[in-house]
Amino acid sequence: MLVAGEPGIGKTSLAEDGAARAPVAVFGRCWDGTGAPPFWPWAQAVRQLTGRHGELAEMLGATGEFALYEAFARLVAEHAAAHGRVLVVLDDLQWADASSLRLLEFLATTRACPELTVIATYRDTEVGGPLARTLATLVRLPQVERLTLGGLGEDAIAEYLRRAGADATRAAEVARRTGGNPFFLGELVHLDGGEVPGAVADVLRGRMAAMPPGAPGVLSAAALLGRDAPLDVLLDVVHDVMDVPRDEVLEVLDAAVRARLLTEHDMVYRFAHDIVRDVLRDGLAPLRRRACTPASRPCSSGAARIWPSWRTTTARAWSSPAWRPRRSSTPGRRPPTPWPSSPTRTRSSTWGTPSPSPASFR
Ligand SMILES: Nc1ncnc2c1ncn2[C@@H]1O[C@H](COP(=O)(O)OP(=O)(O)OP(=O)(O)O)[C@@H](O)[C@H]1O
Numbered sequence: 001m002l003v004a005g006e007p008g009i010g011k012t013s014l015a016e017d018g019a020a021r022a023p024v025a026v027f028g029r030c031w032d033g034t035g036a037p038p039f040w041p042w043a044q045a046v047r048q049l050t051g052r053h054g055e056l057a058e059m060l061g062a063t064g065e066f067a068l069y070e071a072f073a074r075l076v077a078e079h080a081a082a083h084g085r086v087l088v089v090l091d092d093l094q095w096a097d098a099s100s101l102r103l104l105e106f107l108a109t110t111r112a113c114p115e116l117t118v119i120a121t122y123r124d125t126e127v128g129g130p131l132a133r134t135l136a137t138l139v140r141l142p143q144v145e146r147l148t149l150g151g152l153g154e155d156a157i158a159e160y161l162r163r164a165g166a167d168a169t170r171a172a173e174v175a176r177r178t179g180g181n182p183f184f185l186g187e188l189v190h191l192d193g194g195e196v197p198g199a200v201a202d203v204l205r206g207r208m209a210a211m212p213p214g215a216p217g218v219l220s221a222a223a224l225l226g227r228d229a230p231l232d233v234l235l236d237v238v239h240d241v242m243d244v245p246r247d248e249v250l251e252v253l254d255a256a257v258r259a260r261l262l263t264e265h266d267m268v269y270r271f272a273h274d275i276v277r278d279v280l281r282d283g284l285a286p287l288r289r290r291a292c293t294p295a296s297r298p299c300s301s302g303a304a305r306i307w308p309s310w311r312t313t314t315a316r317a318w319s320s321p322a323w324r325p326r327r328s329s330t331p332g333r334r335p336p337t338p339w340p341s342s343p344t345r346t347r348s349s350t351w352g353t354p355s356p357s358p359a360s361f362r
């Protein structure tokens with residue numbers, strides 16, 4: 001089973017929930033960085049099954065990639081015969097090494113290991129070439145299920161707020177700001193008003209840092225224009241005022257939609273969550289932000305309709321490094337990165353309620 005979604009949407013939690021119901025469950029977490037040996041997540045899983053240490057080939061006593069695949073299948077079969085069906089959770093597949101992806105493909109396509117269930121989670125906002133190729137193979141297989149997690153709905157958010165001892169009447173506002181992302185909810189739950197928690201800002205800055213270089217300017221322009229930014233107005237502002245080529249603006253907008261920071265409908269761009277806009281606006285120093293806010297929002301297309309001094313001050317503000325993204329990590333979490341415009345599924349905030357049972361992972 002493939003579990004996809006933006007950062008913080010609850011992929012790992014759902015996989016852990018599935019693992020808690022399996023007779024035998026082991027975890028392999030991919031590493032966001034260099035230095036991990038090949039098959040790293042699988043090696044972690046085998047270590048938990050066997051108690052052995054070392055690289056995967058060593059633990060399995062196999063030389064050569066194919067021999068290793070077969071040795072892994074044998075190990076799972078033996079383990080399942082003694083203890084029951086084996087569940088391997090591969091977490092954060094967007095960071096998996098090529099060898100790990102090949103083993104996953106081998107197991108799924110050959111069905112060499114019928115006693116094995118795999119739940120693989122990944123951020124669908126960060127899918128690179130190798131993972132995209134693996135996914136293309138996996139999704140064609142009838143036994144592979146794919147689940148894309150969306151945010152919690154307003155009722156679930158109200159319940160979440162109630163359980164956290166917060167004001168449940170804020171559910172609609174909180175939903176607008178967070179899109180129901182449980183990580184953002186957890187950070188925002190005890191804050192009033194428009195404050196943006198540092199951890200949330202860090203995650204969002206990290207997601208923006210992965211965007212094309214023109215993103216800060218284009219997205220800040222969109223943030224200042226309001227919740228909705230019509231494409232023609234954005235192009236006028238960013239191209240005419242900031243002298244950014246139109247192609248570059250379009251490239252940033254496409255990337256922002258792919259990263260689920262923006263949604264697009266009828267050539268109008270909207271921030272997926274208000275909190276994204278808040279972070280961009282906070283990126284401008286307060287005085288600049290005030291100076292940059294148009295006296296009256298543009299009500300129709302054309303930079304000429306926008307308050308002229310706003311045009312010059314924004315151009316100056318954007319060319320300064322004031323809002324440049326900081327690289328930092330959220331305490332207790334991996335370094336930040338990337339979000340769903342239209343949830344494919346609405347979940348309850350109650351643990352375990354709608355999670356698929358391990359049987360449905362087969
Ligand atoms: N259904 C839920 N109800 C309440 N809280 C939840 C729910 N799902 C997840 N959470 C909480 O939200 C936070 C983020 O969840 P989780 O780590 O599973 O997200 P993730 O999608 O794996 O994120 P990442 O891509 O960063 O790994 C955690 O603190 C988790 O406890």
Ligand SMILES: [Mg+2]
Nearest residue numbers: 011012013091
């Ligand atoms: Mg996770």
